[in-house]
Amino acid sequence: MNEEYDVIVLGTGLTECILSGIMSVNGKKVLHMDRNPYYGGESASITPLEDLYKRFKIPGAPPASMGRGRDWNVDLIPKFLMANGQLVKMLLFTEVTRYLDFKVTEGSFVYKGGKIYKVPSTEAEALASSLMGLFEKRRFRKFLVYVANFDENDPRTFEGIDPKKTSMREVYKKFDLGQDVIDFTGHALALYRTDDYLDQPCCETINRIKLYSESLARYGKSPYLYPLYGLGELPQGFARLSAIYGGTYMLNKPIEEIIMQNGKVIGVKSEGEIARCKQLICDPSYVKDRVEKVGQVIRVICILSHPIKNTNDANSCQIIIPQNQVNRKSDIYVCMISSAHNVAAQGKYIAIASTTVETKEPEKEIRPALELLEPIEQKFVSISDLLVPKDLGTESQIFISRTYDATTHFETTCDDIKDIYKRMMGSEFD
Numbered sequence: 107m108n109e110e111y112d113v114i115v116l117g118t119g120l121t122e123c124i125l126s127g128i129m130s131v132n133g134k135k136v137l138h139m140d141r142n143p144y145y146g147g148e149s150a151s152i153t154p155l156e157d158l159y160k161r162f163k164i165p166g167a168p169p170a171s172m173g174r175g176r177d178w179n180v181d182l183i184p185k186f187l188m189a190n191g192q193l194v195k196m197l198l199f200t201e202v203t204r205y206l207d208f209k210v211t212e213g214s215f216v217y218k219g220g221k222i223y224k225v226p227s228t229e230a231e232a233l234a235s236s237l238m239g240l241f242e243k244r245r246f247r248k249f250l251v252y253v254a255n256f257d258e259n260d261p262r263t264f265e266g267i268d269p270k271k272t273s274m275r276e277v278y279k280k281f282d283l284g285q286d287v288i289d290f291t292g293h294a295l296a297l298y299r300t301d302d303y304l305d306q307p308c309c310e311t312i313n314r315i316k317l318y319s320e321s322l323a324r325y326g327k328s329p330y331l332y333p334l335y336g337l338g339e340l341p342q343g344f345a346r347l348s349a350i351y352g353g354t355y356m357l358n359k360p361i362e363e364i365i366m367q368n369g370k371v372i373g374v375k376s377e378g379e380i381a382r383c384k385q386l387i388c389d390p391s392y393v394k395d396r397v398e399k400v401g402q403v404i405r406v407i408c409i410l411s412h413p414i415k416n417t418n419d420a421n422s423c424q425i426i427i428p429q430n431q432v433n434r435k436s437d438i439y440v441c442m443i444s445s446a447h448n449v450a451a452q453g454k455y456i457a458i459a460s461t462t463v464e465t466k467e468p469e470k471e472i473r474p475a476l477e478l479l480e481p482i483e484q485k486f487v488s489i490s491d492l493l494v495p496k497d498l499g500t501e502s503q504i505f506i507s508r509t510y511d512a513t514t515h516f517e518t519t520c521d522d523i524k525d526i527y528k529r530m531m532g533s534e535f536d
Contacts (some may be wrong), residue, residue: 107356111137111206112376113530114381116361116388119147120516121507123215123341123348124523125387127200127536130351135382138348139359139374144346146440147389148490149510151179151338151449158407165236171483172409173451179336180407180449182488183510184441184458185422185519186211186330189321192520193340194331195220202343209447211330212420216294217427218286222416225294225426238287242386249291253315269309279306281353285430293428298427299513312523317517330515335451359390371503385530386504390493393506397493402463404472407486408479410455413443415478421446421455424514426509427474436462438475439514461514463489500530502535504532 112134113337115126123145126138144150147388152158154175155168160324168175187193187208197203214225218237226232233243257263267277296314303311321329333339345355356376364386373382374408391399413419425440432438442457443449450456468489476482495506499510505526511518527535 107137107285107376107381107391109137110382111135113137113204113381113385113387114139114383116140116374116392117147117507118142118145118341118345118357118391119507119510120149120337120341120344120525121519121523122147122387122389123344124196124449125526126353127202127347128527129230130348130353132202132531136348136407137354137383138345138353139361139376141358141360143340143358144340146182146389147341147355149183149341150188151336153182153336154287155180157520158486162488164484164486167391168484169468172460173410173454173472177445178449179338180311180456181337181458182405183337183462184405185337185510186332186438186441186513186515186517187319188517189331191321191515191517192524196523197519199344200344202347202348204342205346206339207334208331209334209422209536210325210442211277211332211422211424213417213423214294214328215423215425216290217425217426217431217474217478218290219431221412222425224418226292228509237290238284242284242287244283246287246506249283250319252281253312254319256316258313264516266307269312270307272308273305274311275304277312278304289428290426291409293437294426295319297505297513297515297517298304299511301435318367326461328424332422332443332447334448336447359448364393366502370503387507387526387530388504388512389507390495390509393504396496396504398496398501398508400492400494401469402489402494403460403492404463404468404487404489405458405460406469406472407455407456408459408476408482409450409484409490410457410481412481413452413455414440414457417442426514427479434461434471435464436512438472439512440475440478441514452495460512460514461497462492476485500529505510 115138118140119143134202155178156175215222226235295318371386421444427438444455493509501507524535
């Protein structure tokens, strides 16, 4: 370990593993350490089930009805991959796909007036959907056709809208879309967590809806993919990539000190030895004095013995509860997967509800989601701080990832990865 490295990475969360994989491919000499005995950090999949009970301090062993503990791989952070999104592109580009198998999620649902409805994913579904009335459907269809043809580099597709100036609110008005349709378009298709986007220029929203429909077009059932054996497979895939290109991995390594000289990182001390480096990447837990708290996320992992009601017995799905429907500022999400993904014992389902905390009673805030899941066999509640770096790391050369947010996909994580890459390398991640 007493060597000189280009980059040292602390923590094996997805962000850190993707960056260490990419740095290794770029010919950098990388040392990657984690204080935990397992991969994944905050974004690990926990197995066997006994370990999940211990982690959440639930007394006793899991009941026999839960099947074999080894059959479980429970994600701590629920997310799906957009089929046409940035993470899938990174997986294909780095060929990490050869270590993973994916399944398409069976459907996406949206909550309206206490019930859940399938998010229409094709024109035929949109016309048959009970989410909107007949005339509304025609207007919505017109809007979708506009979005599909829209190209920000071709003014002929704008139809009087200026993508850099016209707000999304005005675009909805132009197509005369009602509040319910606006809710599910903004939250279930463009996947915004709040309504702040309405007064921003419309270009990003239109591109987000395009990403949704292009992702959907790839596999048909829904735009989301999920890896067999859980999300913990993703960081491990990138770790293998790094190892192939000469990266060194060490788990179970306590980090004693990050060594600085004239305000710049020069090495890391672990078990009395010092590894030197030019740059350091780490998650917030390794540098508590360099990050600040910007909010909290509550996540509730629920084990069920039945599919979720009104989802056509789907073995996997996502449910979005738009904030307007439950008088909140941010959406509530549910991700559900099952034994079909090799993450639970036969006949069992794992549903994880999550949202951004807004009050002093987070468990009360998430109740609308839990009501959709009843009866729940066992639940595991966690409340995590959202931490962000206090500075860009340009001077110290310490580059800190952001905590995983409440969104149910990896687009924001990929933005963070590209941002850190650019700050470290001085060029765009391509």
